[in-house]
Amino acid sequence: MSSDLLNALIDGLRVLPSVGPRSARRMALHLLQSNRKGGLNLAEVLSQSMTQIKNCQSCRNFTEQALCSICNDSSRDETQLCVVENPADVDSLELTSGYTGRYFVLMGRLSPLDGLGPYELGMDKLFELIRSQSVKELIIATGTSVEGDATAQYISDQLVNDDIAITRLASGIPSGGDLEALSGNTLKTAFANRQPF
Amino acid sequence: MSSDLLNALIDGLRVLPSVGPRSARRMALHLLQSNRKGGLNLAEVLSQSMTQIKNCQSCRNFTEQALCSICNDSSRDETQLCVVENPADVDSLELTSGYTGRYFVLMGRLSPLDGLGPYELGMDKLFELIRSQSVKELIIATGTSVEGDATAQYISDQLVNDDIAITRLASGIPSGGDLEALSGNTLKTAFANRQPF
Structure with missing residues (x-):
C-alpha cells in the first residue's frame, strides 16, 4: 500500500x-x-x-481479577469440579448444562508433540485443588479426540487412590443426528455404551 | 465469559x-x-x-504523510491520471499494469442512497487537479457495476469542455474465461466492443 x-x-x-x-x-x-x-x-x-488478563489463581480461566467470577461466587457448589480444555467450554456449559459446581480449565490437552505435558496444563494445581477442598465428584469434560481421551485417562489414573467419584460426559449420537451421517467411531461408541430404554 | x-x-x-x-x-x-x-x-x-493515517492532499489515497509515496515520486508521469474507487485498486494496478502515471482515489463511487455524491468523492479536487496540472490523459478505472458506470459517466460529462483525452479500462471477457460461464451483460458488452483481430 x-x-x-x-x-x-x-x-x-x-x-x-x-x-x-x-x-x-x-x-x-x-x-x-x-x-x-x-x-x-x-x-x-x-x-x-x-x-x-491473567489466569484465575484457582481454576486457571482467564480473568483480570485474582479469582474469576465463578470461583468468587460462594453460591457455587464446591463439591463438584468440572475439568474442561478451554475457556470457551466453560461458557458452553454455563449456557446449557445447568451445572452449578466449579471448573478447572486446562488451557489445552495433553499433547507431548506440542510441548503440552501435565505441568503445562496445571495438573499439579488441579490435584492440589481436589485434595485441599471438599471435592466429591470430578467431572471430566475434555473432548473426545485422541488427546482428549488421553488427558481424561491421565487425570483419572492420578486420582485412583483418592476417595472421589470421577465421571465423564456421555459419548454417543449427537441430538438431532441421523445414524448414516455419523463417523464409524461415534457409532461404535454409541453402540457399546447403549443404555436401558 | x-x-x-x-x-x-x-x-x-x-x-x-x-x-x-x-x-x-x-x-x-x-x-x-x-x-x-x-x-x-x-x-x-x-x-x-x-x-x-489521513488522505493524501493530492490523490486522496491513505497516507500518514501530507503526500502519499506515489504523489511524492517525481519520476511518475504527471500527464496521466488514473481515477479508481479504492486504495486497493491502486495496489492492484501498481502490481500488474506497468502504469507509471498518477492516481486519484475516490474512496467510493457515486451512490446517492448511501449519501455519496460528487462532493463526498472529492470530485472538486479531481477537476481542480486536472485543470491545474498538465494532465493529458484521464484514465477512468472505476468498476463496471451500475454505480461504477454512473461515476465514470459523471466524470466524463464534467470534462466535456476540457482539452484532455478520457479513456476507460476495456470491458469484456476476463482472461482464461469460458463464454458459457459469463453473465449475459458481460457477453453483450464483449460482443458490442469486438476488436479487429
Missing part, C-alpha cells in the same frame, strides 16, 4: 487466526474508511486485555 | 468486517493463549493508524 503505517496495520492484523493478507487489507481499509472510532476502541481493549 | 475485559475484547473485535461472535471469541482466546505479543503490537499499530 501507499503508506508504511497501513502496511504495518495489515501485517499486524494477520496475528488473528484465519486472517490472510486479503482479509487483513479489507479489515484495515474498512476501519480507516468507516469506523475509526471502533478501531481506536479495539486498540484500547486489546492493549488492556493483553496486559491485564 | 468469566471476565468483563475479555467480553469487551470480544465485542471490540466485532468492528472487523465479517467477524461474528464466534470468530471474535476464537480470535480473543487465540491471542490470550498464544500470542500476547502479537496482540499488543496490533493494539499499537491500530491506535497509530486510526489517528495518524
Whole structure:
C-alpha cells in the first residue's frame, strides 16, 4: 500500500487466526474508511486485555481479577469440579448444562508433540485443588479426540487412590443426528455404551 | 465469559468486517493463549493508524504523510491520471499494469442512497487537479457495476469542455474465461466492443 503505517496495520492484523493478507487489507481499509472510532476502541481493549488478563489463581480461566467470577461466587457448589480444555467450554456449559459446581480449565490437552505435558496444563494445581477442598465428584469434560481421551485417562489414573467419584460426559449420537451421517467411531461408541430404554 | 475485559475484547473485535461472535471469541482466546505479543503490537499499530493515517492532499489515497509515496515520486508521469474507487485498486494496478502515471482515489463511487455524491468523492479536487496540472490523459478505472458506470459517466460529462483525452479500462471477457460461464451483460458488452483481430 501507499503508506508504511497501513502496511504495518495489515501485517499486524494477520496475528488473528484465519486472517490472510486479503482479509487483513479489507479489515484495515474498512476501519480507516468507516469506523475509526471502533478501531481506536479495539486498540484500547486489546492493549488492556493483553496486559491485564491473567489466569484465575484457582481454576486457571482467564480473568483480570485474582479469582474469576465463578470461583468468587460462594453460591457455587464446591463439591463438584468440572475439568474442561478451554475457556470457551466453560461458557458452553454455563449456557446449557445447568451445572452449578466449579471448573478447572486446562488451557489445552495433553499433547507431548506440542510441548503440552501435565505441568503445562496445571495438573499439579488441579490435584492440589481436589485434595485441599471438599471435592466429591470430578467431572471430566475434555473432548473426545485422541488427546482428549488421553488427558481424561491421565487425570483419572492420578486420582485412583483418592476417595472421589470421577465421571465423564456421555459419548454417543449427537441430538438431532441421523445414524448414516455419523463417523464409524461415534457409532461404535454409541453402540457399546447403549443404555436401558 | 468469566471476565468483563475479555467480553469487551470480544465485542471490540466485532468492528472487523465479517467477524461474528464466534470468530471474535476464537480470535480473543487465540491471542490470550498464544500470542500476547502479537496482540499488543496490533493494539499499537491500530491506535497509530486510526489517528495518524489521513488522505493524501493530492490523490486522496491513505497516507500518514501530507503526500502519499506515489504523489511524492517525481519520476511518475504527471500527464496521466488514473481515477479508481479504492486504495486497493491502486495496489492492484501498481502490481500488474506497468502504469507509471498518477492516481486519484475516490474512496467510493457515486451512490446517492448511501449519501455519496460528487462532493463526498472529492470530485472538486479531481477537476481542480486536472485543470491545474498538465494532465493529458484521464484514465477512468472505476468498476463496471451500475454505480461504477454512473461515476465514470459523471466524470466524463464534467470534462466535456476540457482539452484532455478520457479513456476507460476495456470491458469484456476476463482472461482464461469460458463464454458459457459469463453473465449475459458481460457477453453483450464483449460482443458490442469486438476488436479487429
